[in-house]
Amino acid sequence: MAEIEIRNLRKEFGDFTAVQSSSFKVQDGEFFMLLGPSGCGKTTTLRMIAGLELPTSGEIYLDGEECGQKPASQRDIAFVFQMFALYPHMNVRRNISYPLVSQGMQRAQVREKVAEVARILDIEGILDRPVGGLSGGDRQRVALGRAIVRDPKCFLMDEPLGALDAEFRERMAEELRALHDRMGATTVYVTHDQLEAMQMGDKIVVMNHGVIEQFGEPQDIYDKPATMFVADFIGSPSMNFLTLEDRVEAGATSIALGGQAVGIPALHEAFGGKMAYGVRPEHVRLSDAAGFRGQIVATEYLGTTQIVTLATLNGDVKARIGSAQPARVGETVGLDFNGATVTLFDRRTGRALRSDLNDGVLAHG
Amino acid sequence: MAEVTLRGTTKQFGSTVAVDDLSMTTPDGAFVVLLGPTGAGKTTTLRLIAGLEQPDAGEIEIGGRSVLGLTPAQRDVAMVFQQYSLYPHMTVRENLAFPLRSPVLETPEQEIKRKVGEVAETLKISHKLDNKATALSGGEMQRVSIGRALVRDPSIYLMDEPLSSLDAKLRSDLRIELKRVQASLGATLLYVTHDQIEAMTMATQVGVLEQGRLVQFGTPREIYEDPVSLTVAGRLGLPRINALPADLFGSAPPRACTIGLRPEHIEQGEGLLSEVVRVEHLGDQTRLHLSLAGHDIITLTSVHTDLTPGATVAIRPRNALYFDASGARVA
Numbered sequence: 234m235a236e237i238e239i240r241n242l243r244k245e246f247g248d249f250t251a252v253q254s255s256s257f258k259v260q261d262g263e264f265f266m267l268l269g270p271s272g273c274g275k276t277t278t279l280r281m282i283a284g285l286e287l288p289t290s291g292e293i294y295l296d297g298e299e300c301g302q303k304p305a306s307q308r309d310i311a312f313v314f315q316m317f318a319l320y321p322h323m324n325v326r327r328n329i330s331y332p333l334v335s336q337g338m339q340r341a342q343v344r345e346k347v348a349e350v351a352r353i354l355d356i357e358g359i360l361d362r363p364v365g366g367l368s369g370g371d372r373q374r375v376a377l378g379r380a381i382v383r384d385p386k387c388f389l390m391d392e393p394l395g396a397l398d399a400e401f402r403e404r405m406a407e408e409l410r411a412l413h414d415r416m417g418a419t420t421v422y423v424t425h426d427q428l429e430a431m432q433m434g435d436k437i438v439v440m441n442h443g444v445i446e447q448f449g450e451p452q453d454i455y456d457k458p459a460t461m462f463v464a465d466f467i468g469s470p471s472m473n474f475l476t477l478e479d480r481v482e483a484g485a486t487s488i489a490l491g492g493q494a495v496g497i498p499a500l501h502e503a504f505g506g507k508m509a510y511g512v513r514p515e516h517v518r519l520s521d522a523a524g525f526r527g528q529i530v531a532t533e534y535l536g537t538t539q540i541v542t543l544a545t546l547n548g549d550v551k552a553r554i555g556s557a558q559p560a561r562v563g564e565t566v567g568l569d570f571n572g573a574t575v576t577l578f579d580r581r582t583g584r585a586l587r588s589d590l591n592d593g594v595l596a597h598g
Numbered sequence: 599m600a601e602v603t604l605r606g607t608t609k610q611f612g613s614t615v616a617v618d619d620l621s622m623t624t625p626d627g628a629f630v631v632l633l634g635p636t637g638a639g640k641t642t643t644l645r646l647i648a649g650l651e652q653p654d655a656g657e658i659e660i661g662g663r664s665v666l667g668l669t670p671a672q673r674d675v676a677m678v679f680q681q682y683s684l685y686p687h688m689t690v691r692e693n694l695a696f697p698l699r700s701p702v703l704e705t706p707e708q709e710i711k712r713k714v715g716e717v718a719e720t721l722k723i724s725h726k727l728d729n730k731a732t733a734l735s736g737g738e739m740q741r742v743s744i745g746r747a748l749v750r751d752p753s754i755y756l757m758d759e760p761l762s763s764l765d766a767k768l769r770s771d772l773r774i775e776l777k778r779v780q781a782s783l784g785a786t787l788l789y790v791t792h793d794q795i796e797a798m799t800m801a802t803q804v805g806v807l808e809q810g811r812l813v814q815f816g817t818p819r820e821i822y823e824d825p826v827s828l829t830v831a832g833r834l835g836l837p838r839i840n841a842l843p844a845d846l847f848g849s850a851p852p853r854a855c856t857i858g859l860r861p862e863h864i865e866q867g868e869g870l871l872s873e874v875v876r877v878e879h880l881g882d883q884t885r886l887h888l889s890l891a892g893h894d895i896i897t898l899t900s901v902h903t904d905l906t907p908g909a910t911v912a913i914r915p916r917n918a919l920y921f922d923a924s925g926a927r928v929a
Contacts, residue, residue, distance in 0.1 A: 270765065271736075271765060403836075403838075410876075414876070425765045425766060426765075426766045427766060428766070428880065431879065431880045431881055432878055432880060450879075451879050451880075451881070452879040452881065452884075452901075452902075455879070455881035455882075456881075467881060468881050468882060469766070469770055470770065513881075513882065514882070515882045515901075531774070531777075531778075533774075533777075533798075533799040534798055534799065534818050534819055534822075535795070535798055535799065536798065536822045536834060536835050536836075536860075537835075537860070537861065537862050540799075542774075553882065556819075
């Protein structure tokens with residue numbers, strides 16, 4: 234299996250720059266997510282790794298060997314597309330064996346390989362069925378089977394679950410991850426679904442407008458976002474941003490919000506100007522004792538928890554609290570923030586200020 | 599706006615029964631969500647109410663009057679489809695005004711202008727009114743097609759997975775927007791989806807459909823906390839409810855065959871020892887994949903847990919749900 238390294242990769246289409254200057258490294262055996270909204274350059278990045286697009290500049294290393302300008306056929310990579318393209322006139326077995334047959338592999342060996350792959354994917358029962366009558370999930374398994382059977386250096390997947398319905402997507406996501414855990418193959422996976430990225434990824438790269446905003450482990454990216462874009466894109470509901478304007482010194486552990494002192498992790502840099510006090514919904518508590526007040530404007534029931542939306546003088550705040558806790562629309566309540574989890578942002582640039590919370594992550598990120 | 603009632607409604611396509619003896623009332627001003635997997639009969643139900651399909655048996659009433667003999671136009675319903683269908687050669691303003699210009703309605707020009715402005719404001723597309731429909735992003739196009747329903751004042755809005763073609767972030771924004779619009783207009787809305795988050799967060803009532811039948815109807819909380827069957831219990835709740843042999847943890851109520859455990863039904867620290875298979879960090883929650891006597895169990899743990907694969911966790915049930923061999927709830 235393989236290690237993939239991208240250095241200063243750039244791709245222009247005419248006047249449009251799809252990828253600005255990306256660098257990251259995918260370790261051998263990692264499940265690696267490229268995450269971002271439509272048009273952020275994630276698919277272009279994946280296609281350059283595959284050799285389906287050639288970079289304008291920069292390098293791509295597969296197992297240490299530079300292959301940025303090599304055609305796809307020389308890279309030994311398997312690509313799984315969003316729309317599973319199966320040969321409709323062939324049965325499952327022939328669809329899966331096709332890549333091996335076209336490589337000229339011996340028949341007995343092909344049979345053996347196909348049987349092994351069918352066992353891994355649990356599709357032994359449908360090997361002789363035509364692909365036309367299969368369910369969406371089985372079709373996707375067959376498409377995966379065709380990728381796995383070649384024993385490629387790595388798998389590249391472009392929203393392979395995007396076309397499936399919500400319930401089924403959840404199940405296939407679990408299945409794909411379990412498959413990865415069994416095979417240990419290096420996988421680069423493109424998605425716009427932050428939950429999918431968090432759920433399946435060992436590492437995540439968050440992209441926006443062709444630029445890498447942050448790169449790291451899912452929980453670190455969630456807890457210690459480097460920019461307001463990342464904080465907003467990851468998490469549902471996303472991080473709350475309370476607007477304030479002040480001057481803070483390095484070492485400060487609190488800041489004035491609507492006239493009330495609220496906690497922050499000790500700052501490692503001074504800042505003056507417009508800021509956003511970024512706090513995740515699960516770190517907001519409703520408390521009668523708290524001085525910072527808000528009026529409840531909406532509640533959304535989610536089973537174990539509920540999301541309460543409050544209007545405050547510094548902007549709307551969403552709190553995730555237990556669904557047994559009373560929250561009535563129209564009521565005015567106090568809001569208590571878990572200061573140790575807060576990120577302060579420069580409101581103008583969106584950059585996170587360095588603090589006790591995030592310095593370790595942002596320093597090497 | 600009006601109340602919509604189905605009584606014993608049945609629709610067959612050849613030998614397939616798409617909607618099977620369905621009785622259900624959408625109260626005036628309610629936001630009813632029909633939830634079910636692909637093929638459960640959700641879309642057919644909407645199309646029957648809209649008059650795009652004719653039932654084989656049963657009654658359909660809008661505002662207390664039977665509409666069976668009426669054409670779709672006479673029924674005065676507004677439908678939003680999954681795939682936005684805008685007129686590409688028209689501007690956003692012309693697209694929004696189009697339903698009001700229908701010769702049947704004879705809306706005065708002044709009124710059209712006011713309505714279009716108002717709806718554009720609610721859906722936050724005012725600044726795009728003079729753009730061509732084709733010059734919009736996917737999310738904006740879907741807003742326009744929802745707006746085209748909202749400019750009218752029909753007896754009911756029927757929406758067929760209007761958010762499913764949008765990306766995750768936009769979907770969650772529009773979810774809140776749609777709920778707010780419905781509440782502020784006091785509109786009656788029947789909404790079809792297979793997305794449980796949409797059902798839980800937007801609905802005043804949820805109707806769960808399975809194979810053309812309405813298996814449960816109630817508030818999201820009733821359906822989550824008090825499901826009538828194992829399949830209904832599996833429709834709501836993330837991670838999904840765990841279904842295990844009823845006697846796995848000891849004695850079970852009579853006839854119980856399966857014990858259903860949501861994360862809040864699993865107490866950690868006491869009971870049977872299970873092995874941690876995988877720890878999944880989702881940000882606001884961390885999921886534990888456990889293995890107990892060959893059974894997979896998914897539950898939640900504290901976000902920054904120290905547990906790693908291979909560790910053991912003692913678990914026992916608390917206020918669990920029990921189901922019989924057919925999947926019906928027994929306790």
